[in-house]
Amino acid sequence: MRVIGLMSGTSHDAIDAVGADIALREGAIQIRIAGLLSRPYPEWLRSELIAALPPGSVDMATVCRLDTAIGQAFAAAAESAVAEFFDGTADLVASHGQTVYHWVSEGTTHGTLQLGQPAWIAERTGLPVVSDFRSRDIAAGGQGAPLVGLFDVLWLAGRPGRSAALNIGGIANVTVTGDPPSAFDTGPGNALIDAAVALATGGAEHFDRAGIRAARGMVDDYLLETLLAEPYYDAPPPKTTGKELFNRTYLERVLRSRPLAPDDIVATVTALTAHTIADALRPFAPTEVITSGGGTRNPTLMAMLSERLRTAKLRTSDELGLPSAAKEATAFAVLGFLTAHGLAGSYAACTGAAHATVLGSLTPGAAGFAFPSVPKTPPQRLTLTG
Structure with missing residues (x-):
């Protein structure tokens, strides 16, 4: 068909x-x-x-x-x-x-x-x-949401160890194999990164091309800890979220008490995406994380995520024959x-x-x-x- x-x-x-x-x-x-x-x-x-x-x-x-x-x-x-x-x-x-x-x-x-x-x-x-x-x-x-759970479970069936399929779009979602499997939104993927770039450029740019802004910025630990205090991250799966929560207004509200250089903001929200994905996956202890979506084209984000995942092998879906x-x-x-x-x-x-x-x-x-x-x-x- x-x-x-x-x-x-x-x-x-x-x-x-x-x-x-x-x-x-x-x-x-x-x-x-x-x-x-x-x-x-x-x-x-x-x-x-x-x-x-x-x-x-x-x-x-x-x-x-x-x-x-x-x-x-x-x-x-x-x-x-x-x-x-x-x-x-x-x-x-x-x-x-x-x-x-x-x-x-x-x-x-x-x-x-x-x-x-x-x-x-x-x-x-x-x-x-x-x-x-x-x-x-x-x-x-x-x-x-995420509705890709069935697809991921069938696609990853029979792989050794425990696999996690991660899609980094505006919102990041994962499916983790197991008995039973689990699927949920981890939180922002590119949503707050895109919002930070739009703020930095007055709307002239919409995303951090090749992670350049995040790479030249510095992660602000205070802002990162403030962002990580969002209650959504502690909620158990299954759970879903979207830009109803993680949007430009959300970021502007947090930044009122912590004005920073534009690239430092981009670096910090990029770190937030890496932290929240890795933290959400840690209880499942996956042996591999197979990524797809626009976030895979951000090498700064991928490097941060690889560092946070520690022992889990980070790869793209392209390696399994499915273009990201x-x-x-x-x-x-x-x-x-x-x-x-x-x-x-x-x-x-x-x-x-x-x-x-x-x-x-x-x-x-x-x-x-x-x-x-x-x-x-x-x-x-x-x-x-x-």
Whole structure:
């Protein structure tokens, strides 16, 4: 089955599209990645999206405009991916959409909102679309995030020792193998780093390219200890967070009592990401940490993280045959495949749900729904092929 996986994460800078040939045979999901493309949001759309995110306020007209514009941007990315990877013919689009709000209160997730109207994707490509993956897990009592837990558990099945799959996007999340496995958000990944760079440059820059600012700055121990006092870090998993908490206003509030040179702020929040990831993983004592996401392109962050992890081997998903930039879009392609065949895409032990559920909502394509049948036995492993 030829599936296009679409993802835009909490850095909300671009739409990643993966083309994946997916099959289910003898209890194993088999994936061949046909290609990856990334399409930046138009600057006007990114600016309006950022302004609408917490703690900003927004009216319903803006929500409608964003839902439409993001849906159209996702549709354009999907159309390009189908043409480039599958010569114009595919079977399904799995669209995560753009998270604009994840409603968490006192450790309980009550709702979530991803924009990017799937009807635009279905109309432009003619393909059925699976979208709105997170809501069903929340309705079943889960956190709704991170939803890559099932993918990670199947992908890492059989590896020696204890493995942790770490994705460093705007928010960092991990899946740790074991019996049972565990998955949760550790806290900020790039979110506060990006906010610090935006503060330092008056909004002219949005991220610390190659970790240069953090490398030339000095970590301020007082600010770091202040940031580490955030109660979220002490909460037990499963747990989830987002830019509803870790945003520019959060950083500005902390900095009122500790004004610092801009690069020192960037260095300190980079250290915060490394500390909180390593601290969250320490009780599990993983033997390897397999990283993906935008944070892997920040060598200063990766060096800090390697130092904090101590004995755990730090590697990237590329070493296991899964391109780091394609990891999350590939995971949602798999979740879309499972949904299309009526198979559960959540792992209750990872999200805290009462039971595993079939995820998402289906939008019909030009020919409605016509998917090949597969065995209804839940898969036990996942393999990547060349």
